[in-house]
Amino acid sequence: MNILVLGGGGREHAIAWALAQSPNCDDLFVAPGNGGTAQIAENIATLDVDSGAAVLGFSRDHDIDMVVIGPEAPLVAGVADVLREAGIAVFGPDAQGARLEGSKTYSKQFMEDNGIPTARYASFTELDPALAYIRELGAPIVVKADGLAAGKGVFVAETEEVAEDAVRSCFDGAFGDAGSTVLIEECLTGPECSLLAFVTNGHAFCMTTAQDHKRAFDGDRGPNTGGMGVYSPVPIVTDEELAEMRRIMEVAAAATAKEPFEHDYRGVLYGGFMLTPEGPKVLEFNARFGDPETQVVLPRLESDLVEVMYAVAQGRFEDIDLRWSDTWAVCVVLASEGYPGAYEKGKVILGIDEAEDLKGVTVFHAGTALNSDGELITAGGRVLNVVALGESFDDAREAAYDAVDLINFEGKQYRTDIGKRAASGRGAWE
Template sequence: MNILVLGGGGREHAIAWALAKSPRTDALYVAPGNGGTASIARNVPGLDAEDGRAVLAFAEEHAIDLVVIGPEAPLVAGVADVLREAGIAVFGPDAQGAQLEGSKTFSKRFMDANDIPTARYGSFTEQEPALAYVRELGAPVVVKADGLAAGKGVVVAETVEDAEEAVRECFEGAFGEAGSTVVVEECLTGPECSILAFVSGGKAHCMATAQDHKRAFDGDRGPNTGGMGVYSPVPIVMPDELAVMHEVMEKAAEATAREFDNDYRGVLYGGFMLTPEGPKVLEFNARFGDPETQVVLPRLEADLVDILLAAAEGRPDDIDLRWSEQWAVCVVLASEGYPGAYEKGKVILGVEEAEELDGVTVFHAGTARNADDELVTAGGRVLNVVALGDTFDEAREKAYEACDLINFEGKQYRTDIGKKAAAGRSAWE
């Protein structure tokens, strides 16, 4: 098969890596790709992944059998719609289904309509009613830009004043059109956890649990980021909580088949809070998580091509998932200054040495090749260092051993990925 992956981050490198292992994969393309995908696939830097017609033209010219859409923006832009209409198998929901991520208001209403446990909320298109609702809920409170904001449009405000400022920033254009509608939510308490599911034909095939670390610095301090590290499975999730999470994902998948015009065929990402009242949904995303994918796919023992094609073709009963019992830990190496301003073009050394360690894989997120063919930094999150181990501690130690072998100017990373979970559920109390 000829396969095209849309996207250029660590998630897409992990997807391409898993696809490349399949005997069914012939030609593999990644658009735009990065310095890591270039070693296992052909990068297509000139293809606009959000332009459905351009993607279709490329797919027809290169006899693409399956398109896998990584990021949310092409999904919301309707790229999957264009491809499906032309008869090309595509893994990723259409534009309507992608609104589960593209609009927090749409997603919240979907949850309400289908009795999915979530936080109380209000959705507002004007500033004053939003401010009034903030005061009604009181602090702490969560303020969200309704649309896509590259993971930056959510503020967990500890005071009413901070929440009011966040509301004003949204309506004053801090997030562009994404902030023209604002969602204000009650602040749930407890550990966060995510579970992804392959969805097709109204059925959900749940993947392994994962837990991201969104804050920039050790001890969950600093600004939110796209994710500084993650592990799978999540040891603090109790069996009864996992059962509820699976039920929620199955209920959501059934609802997509019932409520949406077209079959939802792609990943449904459930972001949960493990509250004292039980798991509640913080958000749904319409694609593979980043960096969750980087620890989930290395534990997948089934053929990813078979899975994605079955979902894309509406054959959910043909999806067969098998998981390794090993633990996976990912540490993100970022550019100095991330998630704020950062410099690019710093030469990266030691990746090959890190990957010589047993069970270590380095997925590239923000890398490129310079004129001298040197690997250089090209983004905020630069590398995802992933280690597999027979125990949680072994995987953590191996990941950090690999991190020590990789160097570039301004290398920044958290030293406590997984530490809190290793201490047990009481660490959140």
């Protein structure tokens, strides 16, 4: 099969890496791609991935058999709709399904309609009612830009004043149109956990658990980011909690086979959970693979990803068979100095080959590119995802940080405590 992957981050490098290992993968293209995907596929830097017409034209010109949509923006823009109507297999939901991520208010209503446990909330398009609701609920409280904000439009406010400032920043245009509606919800307590599922024709095929680290600095301090590290599986999840999360994902998947979704939700449904004292509750649904969760989930997948994705794209749920390794995976994100704020690009990266010589280590590129001299350089906020597999959690963590020490670029920024809290047991959240 000829396959086109849309996206240029660490998630897309991990997806392309897994697809390239399949004997069913012939020509592989990634648009726009990055310095890592260039080593395993042909990068298409000029393709407008948010344009259904452009992606369709490229697919026809290159005899593409399946398009895999990585980021949320092309999904919300309806790229999958255009391709499916033209008869091209697409891994990724249509625009209606993507609203589960594109609008947090819509997603919350979906949860209410289907009896999915979540936090108490209200949404607002005007400042004064939003401020009044903050004072009614009190702090701590969570403020979210309703639309797509690249993982940065969420504020966990410890005081009412901070929450009010967050609401004002949304309405003042800090997140563009994404902040024109603001969601305010109660602050749930407990550890977070992600559970992703392949979804097609109303059936959910759950993957393995993962736990991201959103805050920029050690000790879960600093601003939210797109993710600074992750591991899989999550050792603190009980059997009862896992069963409940799977049940919730199955309920959500079944709902996508009904109006208004019908049968066009074919892709990944990402469940972001909080493990509260009352049981797992959904913080958010996303309509695609997580980043950086993908980077630890797919290396543990033993099934042929091409076969799985093609079955999902065609609605053949009866042909999906997921098999997972017993290894542990830990990912440490290397970021540019200043991320998630302003940062410089163009720093030369050294040591990746030496890092990947370590047993079980793979480095997925995120914000990288090649300069005019053919050198690998930084080209984004999150630069690299250093992933290590190990027979135990401790083995994987140690290998990941050994690899991190071998990679260098000016201003390298990373967290030193990825997985440390979970290694201490559930009591670390009490």
